[in-house]
Amino acid sequence: MDYDDYVNNSDDEHDNVDDNDDEINELVVAGCQAAVQYYINYIEKQPCRNSEETGYRWLIHCMTSKGKTCYQNFRMKPYVFFQLCNVLQHTYGLRHTRRIRLEESVAICLRILGHGTCNRLVQDRFQHSGETIHRHFHKVLKCLNQMSMDVLKPSDPTFSVVPSHIQNNQLYWPHFKDCIGAIDGTHIQVVIGKDKKVPYLGRKGVLTQNVMAACDFDLLFTFVMAGWEGAAHDTRIFLDAIRTNSVNFPKPPP
Numbered sequence: 001m002d003y004d005d006y007v008n009n010s011d012d013e014h015d016n017v018d019d020n021d022d023e024i025n026e027l028v029v030a031g032c033q034a035a036v037q038y039y040i041n042y043i044e045k046q047p048c049r050n051s052e053e054t055g056y057r058w059l060i061h062c063m064t065s066k067g068k069t070c071y072q073n074f075r076m077k078p079y080v081f082f083q084l085c086n087v088l089q090h091t092y093g094l095r096h097t098r099r100i101r102l103e104e105s106v107a108i109c110l111r112i113l114g115h116g117t118c119n120r121l122v123q124d125r126f127q128h129s130g131e132t133i134h135r136h137f138h139k140v141l142k143c144l145n146q147m148s149m150d151v152l153k154p155s156d157p158t159f160s161v162v163p164s165h166i167q168n169n170q171l172y173w174p175h176f177k178d179c180i181g182a183i184d185g186t187h188i189q190v191v192i193g194k195d196k197k198v199p200y201l202g203r204k205g206v207l208t209q210n211v212m213a214a215c216d217f218d219l220l221f222t223f224v225m226a227g228w229e230g231a232a233h234d235t236r237i238f239l240d241a242i243r244t245n246s247v248n249f250p251k252p253p254p
Contacts, residue, residue: 054127105140159250159252181215
């Protein structure tokens, strides 16, 4: 190998080393940027809402103020609200978090369910981020779904006793001795994506779910079937309920 070849090879090796150093530097810079961003987002988070009236303060104001403030915001009276919180905590495992008490989590969920309030407005009302609102809403909703399975059922699953409302009324006895309750349907407005709107569009031009419910003679709900599109006929929902064993539709004794 002559001198010129040696110099050329050395230059090529030097260029390769420089290229490798540049790649390593770029990876180090990218790693540092990711670490800094992670620290800002998850460790040293800056509050996205800074109002002095926090969500919990507003909740306490609703619970302690006179009039119907609590009922108008959460669809229930204060003592019912706290009873619900107590049941969700001790029976269904709802817990406080480091920053949010479970009462505020329940209030977030009820506010959305009772008024159809969008996430952005709830963020401003409770002074939390959209991700926090979403997470706590679904956490409470999961507990409510579990609770509904224990509450929405007949007090006497065998229907062995004829209700006194029928036994003591000559208009009904003995013609309705096998009657176990009443069934009706209602349309509840929903918010749905544009690509799924058509089936939920009812005859009044409003997006709804067609919900079927049954109650006993004490006016206690024994069955609720939600989720059907607003355009679905009541008969179709009823037939699906009595034919699907998994939904546990209450049936009179044979």
